[in-house]
Amino acid sequence: MTRALQLLPAFAALLTGLASAEAWARPTDGGGLWSYSDEDLLAFHDSPDERVRVHYSRAGPNATLLADDDADDVPDFVEQVAETAVAALELYAELGFRPPVAEATFGLEALGGSPAFDIYLLDFQGSADGVFSLDACADAPRHCAGWFALENDFAGYSYPSLDYAVDTVVPHELFHAVQAAYDGAQPVWFSEGTAVWAQRVYLPESADFIGKCDAYLALADRPIDAPPAGPVQSFSYGTALFWWFLHERHDGALDVALQLASESPDGEDVDVLAGVAAALEDAGDSLDEAWTEFARRNLATGGRDGLTDSYEFAAQLAGVTAEEAGATIDDAARFQPTAASYYRLDHGGGPLAAGVDTADDRLRFSLHPVVDGQGDGPVEPAVLEWRADVTGLVSLGDYPPGGYWVVGTLPVIAEASAKTRLCLGSEAFVDECFPPEDTTTVGGDDDDDDDDTEDPMSDSDTDAPDSDTSAGVGEGRDGQGCACASGQGTSPPLAAYAGLLLLALLLERRRPGRDPGAADHARQPLQVEHQQADR
Secondary structure (H helix, E strand, C coil): CCECCCCCHHHHHHHCCCCECCCCCCCCCCCCCCCCCCCCEEEEEECCCCCEEEEEEEECCCECCCCCCCCCCCCHHHHHHHHHHHHHHHHHHHCCCCCCECHHHHCCHHHCCCCCEEEEEECCCCCCCEEEEEEEECCCCCCEEEEEEEECCCCCCCCCCHHHHHHHHHHHHHHHHHHHCCCCCCEHHHHHHHHHHHHHHHCCCCHHHHHHHHHHHCCCCCCCCCCCCCCECHHHHHCHHHHHHHHHHCCCCCHHHHHHCCCCCCCCCCCHHHHHHHHHHHCCCCHHHHHHHHHHHHHCCHHHCCCCCCCCCHHHCCCCCCCEEECCEEEEEEECECCEEEEEEEECCEEEEEEECCCEEEEEEEEEEEHHHCCCCCECCCCEEEEECCCEEEEEEEECCEEEEEEEEECCCCCCCEEEEEEEECHHHHHHHCCHHHCCCCCCCCCCCCCCCCCCCCCCCCCCCCCCCCCCCCCCCCCCCCCCCCCCCCCCCHHHHHHHHHHHHHHHHCCCCCCCCCCCCCECCCCEEECCCCC
16 A cells, blocks of 8 residues: 545645635536546445445446346345445444544535535556545634545455455545544544555455554664655555554554544644543553563564564464574664564573663563574564663573573654664673773763764664665664774874764665654645555
8 A cells, every 4th residue: 555645726725724615626517636527427326224334336437336136136246335334434433433424514514415424436557545525624623524446346456355345445534534533633543554454454354454564563673653755655654553553452442542632622733642641541551561561572572472472463473573682682772762673582591691882771672482482483582671771781581492582662642763782692702892991981972973862763874774765763773783982082083084084884785774864753744645655
């Protein structure tokens, strides 16, 4: 799935605080991005309760599937779409969500010819599965009415069945309409993530949900609210994993509160993640505790599920990957807020140690043995937890030989990442990482680029990665270990700085899977294009 956006003049006015009752182009208007042709023979079908109206073409470029096994003069596919939409609306109402805002609120019921929620069947020719779009929004709160278009026949798509396609896309797009009843300009990482969450609520066996969560786990070291720059990528959809985690952790009690966290009482953008943290506090939880557990649960996915409590679908997920793996770890680490990093140790047995060169008690770590002394495989619950509140060597205790995983996370909302040299391995190795002159400083180092006020996803960061925009964090790690500065002597000549900078850039370009884009915090509620994964 991706999300295509059009910045229409009506919405530009809306964002400046102007009320708008002017409808944006619908497919029947002929002027929008997705429109019916003059050659289309249009018809519509109302659900029995008249809550949903499905518009379709009987002939022409957008003609839908016309099979009518019950001979009621309404194509079976059209009826199926209406029935699925009604069922999803009923489910969302049972869960306590608001219904979509009716266009009649803005005097626009004539757009679809009735007060019903409108769905349009269009031929997207493989470029999308569905598109949700707004009609109009109130000033404050920013509640909006809209409609969505759906692929007219799913011919050529790789869904295993037509039923599966409808059960995936219709609930997803309809939940965008529900979201618009709270705020019509939710950030994409939240709107798409919770819409994919809604898919699984409606269709528990959703393989589409699993695929999107895999995309998130592949970039687990990226802040959840900082999707890669550029066209909306699967990372935003994959944040559904966190919303599902909270759904399970609180037995569904937070589901509506999360949408309320996006609501803007004055029509201005709000910090949704801060609202989520507040909702957790109100529920007797905290973002710190919830996120730390989430990061550790995500370790027990793919081939590592088993003994550690995780999701019932954990084995279906691809799982996380290690930042580094081996008998020792020496990483110039950058821990992003609301993200996680994973390391695998091949421990030969005996004392195990860890160490950082910058103390930050917000950083949380846990140690997880692999069962039966294997190098990798199902992991056990954490046998040790600690915070990076001191620098230098920290003894973790004696452990038998085998594989171990270390989870590191910065479970807070912060403007900057936490940068530190992280060493893991034998006590002798970690001791060598931090000679006495380098283990006495607590709370920072002398690097000019370690400004605590820096944007954690800033393009101007001196640690910026290469130009691969397919995945990764806007601030990358060089992954080549860390050369510890002694802080002694005079300043080196300019040529030395230039040489070091060139070497750093070369090393950085060798690190795959990093994204240089800054966090895309723009509110992008206009047209939401729902595409299928792995087309």
